[in-house]
Amino acid sequence: MLIAHDLGTTGNKASLHHDDGRLVAAVTVAYPAHFADGGVAEQNPEDWWNAVVAATRDLLARTGTTPSDVAGVVVSGQMMGAVLLDGEGAPVRPAIIWADTRSGAQQRELESALGREHAYRILGHRLNPTYSVEKVMWVRDNEPENWERVRRVCVAKDFIVLRLTGRLATDRSDASGTNAYDQIAGAWSGEVLAAARLDPALFPEILESTSIVGTLTPDAAVALGLPASTRVVTGGGDGPLAAVGSGVVAPEDGAYVCLGTSSWISFAADAPLHDPGMRTMTFDNVVPRSFVPTATMQAGGASVQWIAEALSPDPSRPETARLTADAGGDLDTEGLYFLPYLLGERSPLWDPHARGAFVGIGRHHRREHLVRAVLEGVAYNLLTCIDAFRASGAVIDRIDAVGGGAQSDAWLAVLADVWGVPVRRRTIVEEANSLGAAVTGAVGLGLAEFSVARSLSEVTAEFLPDPARHAEHLRRHRRFTEAYTALAPWFAGRTPDGAA
Numbered sequence: 001m002l003i004a005h006d007l008g009t010t011g012n013k014a015s016l017h018h019d020d021g022r023l024v025a026a027v028t029v030a031y032p033a034h035f036a037d038g039g040v041a042e043q044n045p046e047d048w049w050n051a052v053v054a055a056t057r058d059l060l061a062r063t064g065t066t067p068s069d070v071a072g073v074v075v076s077g078q079m080m081g082a083v084l085l086d087g088e089g090a091p092v093r094p095a096i097i098w099a100d101t102r103s104g105a106q107q108r109e110l111e112s113a114l115g116r117e118h119a120y121r122i123l124g125h126r127l128n129p130t131y132s133v134e135k136v137m138w139v140r141d142n143e144p145e146n147w148e149r150v151r152r153v154c155v156a157k158d159f160i161v162l163r164l165t166g167r168l169a170t171d172r173s174d175a176s177g178t179n180a181y182d183q184i185a186g187a188w189s190g191e192v193l194a195a196a197r198l199d200p201a202l203f204p205e206i207l208e209s210t211s212i213v214g215t216l217t218p219d220a221a222v223a224l225g226l227p228a229s230t231r232v233v234t235g236g237g238d239g240p241l242a243a244v245g246s247g248v249v250a251p252e253d254g255a256y257v258c259l260g261t262s263s264w265i266s267f268a269a270d271a272p273l274h275d276p277g278m279r280t281m282t283f284d285n286v287v288p289r290s291f292v293p294t295a296t297m298q299a300g301g302a303s304v305q306w307i308a309e310a311l312s313p314d315p316s317r318p319e320t321a322r323l324t325a326d327a328g329g330d331l332d333t334e335g336l337y338f339l340p341y342l343l344g345e346r347s348p349l350w351d352p353h354a355r356g357a358f359v360g361i362g363r364h365h366r367r368e369h370l371v372r373a374v375l376e377g378v379a380y381n382l383l384t385c386i387d388a389f390r391a392s393g394a395v396i397d398r399i400d401a402v403g404g405g406a407q408s409d410a411w412l413a414v415l416a417d418v419w420g421v422p423v424r425r426r427t428i429v430e431e432a433n434s435l436g437a438a439v440t441g442a443v444g445l446g447l448a449e450f451s452v453a454r455s456l457s458e459v460t461a462e463f464l465p466d467p468a469r470h471a472e473h474l475r476r477h478r479r480f481t482e483a484y485t486a487l488a489p490w491f492a493g494r495t496p497d498g499a500a
Contacts, residue, residue, distance in 0.1 A: 001070045002445070003059060004437035005052050006238060007077040007156045009033055009097065009261040009302075012048065014055030015431050016063055017438040019071060019447040021456050025063050026431045029055045034094070039101035039129070039344065039352060042094040045083055045159050052160055056224040072231040073164060073216075073224075074441030076433045077157030079177040079237040079283075082135035085152045089162055092149045096135040097156075098262065099298060101344045101352035103134035106141065106196075110134070110179075113195035116278070122192060124176060124183040124272045124282035124291075129352050130298070130344075131179035133196050140198075153202045157235055164232045165214035170204040172284035173236035173292075178203075183272055183284065183291075209236040209286035210444035233444035236286040238433045239264060243285070243292050245436030246402050246426060247454045250290075255389075255396045257415070257423075258432065259405025263300020263378060264347075265385055266292050267394065279348035279388040286440050287450050293394065295347035295385030300378045301405045303340040303356065307374045311367050321408070327371035328410025335360045336369050337480050338377035339487070348384045349484070353491040359483045375411050376473075379418035380480040383473075386419060398422045400459065402432035409461070416463040418477070420470040428457040 001024070006013040011030035017023055031047035034040065052075075060067060080098040083091055096102075110119065110127045119127050128134065132155060140147045154162070155178070158170045175181040175188070180196070180203060182189035193200050207213065211234045221228040235241070239258070243249070246256040248268050255267040272282040273293035280295045299306070308318035341354035358373065386396055398421050405411055406429040416423040428435050435456060442448035 001065055002438055002441050003056060003070055003073050004434040004441060005055065005073070005075045005160065006433040006437060007048050007075065007160065008238065009078055009099070012051035012055050013431060013434050014052070014059055015434040015438065016059045016065060019442060021435065021439045021442050021448055021452055023428065023431060023435060025059060026434065027055050027058045033097065035099070041097050041099035041343070043097050045091045045095050048156060048160060049163050053223045056226065060225055067226045070226055070230055072233055072441050072445050074233040074437045074444070075157045075160050075235040076238050076241040076437040077155060077160065077174070079155060079174055079239060080131050081155050082132045082139070083154050083156065083159045084136065084139060084146070084150045085154065086149045087151045089168065093139070093143065093146050095156065098130055099343045100135060101129040103129040103138035104352055106134040106137035109137070110195055114192065119192065120278050121274065122182050122184070122189055123179055125179055126278050126281070126350050127179060128346065128350055130346055131177070133179040133192065133198070136198060137196055150202070152204070154204050157237070158204055161213055161232060161234065164216055164220045166217045167214050168204045169207050169213055169234060171207055171209040171234045171236050171286070173209060173240040173286050175206050176284040177237055183282065207234045208288060209234050209440050212444055231445065233441040235437050235440060237283065239266060239294055239296065240283050240286045240292050241436030241440065242402060242433045243268060243436065244287070244439050244450065244453045245428060245432035245434070245457065246400050247457050249287055249450045249453050253454070254398055254400065256400040256402060257382065259301050259401060259403035259411070261302045261305070262296055262298055263382065263403070263405070264294050264296035265382055265399065266294040269293050273392050273394065275388050275392050277388065278350070280385065281347065286436070293389065295382070295388065297340065297347055297378070297381050298343040298345050299340055301403060303342055303374050303378055304405060306342060307371055311370070323367070323371045324375065324408045324410045327368045327375060328413060331368060331372050333369050333373045333376065334364065335362070336365055336373045337483050338373035339484055340374065340377040340381055348381070348388055351488065351491070354484070354488070355491055357487060375414045376418065377480065379415050380477045383418055383477055384481065396421065398424065400424045400426055402426055402429045404430050412463045416465045417469040418473045420465045422465070423463045424459045425461040426457045427460055432457070
């Protein structure tokens with residue numbers, strides 16, 4: 001057996017798998033995130049660890065699994081954050097997660113030193129406040145007392161691996177999401193770190209995603225209820241691992257969309273894909289010598305979660321499924337648009353100042369129109385990303401859907417009509433990241449090959465685009481783009497502390 005943990009924004013999705021990757025059981029342990037005006041997005045790394053402990057014990061108890069039958073543990077995690085550690089490996093402050101956009105000044109410092117296009121060629125990513133290096137620079141520049149205590153930096157998955165094994169290491173997929181990694185050289189970029197004025201010794205050693213980092217420390221073994229001999233595989237970032245969990249392990253496997261808190265479209269490739277407009281990015285894959293071109297928006301599923309919380313009688317128990325179902329079918333938003341930029345935006349805009357907005361709202365609009373506009377707004381933003389991929393030569397003729405939002409028939413039907421391609425739901429949706437981690441762990445333990453992922457998650461439903469509705473959505477997509485273009489100067493007029 002093998003246990004996989006997926007450290008998301010809202011909780012840890014943990015799953016127990018047979019040694020060939022097949023899913024046995026899954027649990028989720030929630031934890032909070034702190035969001036505030038001015039681009040603040042933080043979490044307590046100890047909450048991640050407590051969730052890993054609780055989920056492991058829950059899985060063992062509910063399945064009756066003998067601890068000695070667990071051959072290994074592997075971790076997937078949210079990418080692009082910054083966990084700053086002292087000399088004992090303890091966090092010196094809350095983790096700054098992917099959604100935080102405070103480091104605009106640090107982005108501009110790097111752009112001045114490196115140039116936007118040159119940095120994009122090195123990194124496979126734009127310089128942007130959502131990345132780890134800019135966040136680390138922000139702490140150095142704004143929290144000198146905390147910075148004096150910092151000895152190492154890492155991302156979410158690496159922190160948990162450190163707690164499990166006592167060894168600080170990362171993998172190429174997560175390294176490629178830091179804005180400090182030379183994607184061609186396959187190593188930390190001396191040029192970028194010199195421009196950032198950061199010591200390369202702050203950053204972890206880089207291992208393969210399938211490497212065995214070590215075994216559980218005595219303290220970790222006691223906490224989890226597993227033998228100290230249990231092996232820990234490095235794992236990777238949640239985006240590349242979601243690709244594996246979606247059965248996408250090679251270019252011929254096509255594209256997938258993950259409809260999680262953040263949402264992205266991605267596919268496997270043999271080389272980085274550099275968009276002339278720098279709208280998309282490329283991560284290293286967990287599959288060796290492979291890459292995953294990706295377009296990630298900040299608030300995909302988060303936009304749907306937000307509107308459900310806003311419209312539900314009890315915001316702590318949002319009626320997401322009912323509200324999205326009521327907004328399905330042939331419902332017309334009657335001129336209403338939603339810009340899904342609640343947390344600023346990465347692909348395709350790369351605008352940390354952008355914010356959400358309903359545009360065109362009238363007295364006749366009801367709650368179902370609001371929800372439908374949110375579903376369409378996410379779809380329109382991702383359509384711009386698909387267009388960017390196609391302009392760079394990618395062929396996208398179908399898209400498989402995973403993530404919590406993939407459970408909604410109404411939303412998948414909207415996506416198919418907007419994108420003009422079939423959208424397919426797979427067997428594993430919410431556990432796609434942890435399934436990808438489990439397959440990676442099984443490969444690392446010598447129990448499977450990556451190709452097994454194709455048989456572990458099957459297509460269960462297909463939503464075909466309606467040509468007439470697709471043509472109408474193309475027209476509406478242009479109006480959606482015009483709405484952002486018109487509002488962008490107003491968004492940019494916000495003061496540095498985020499006030500209007």
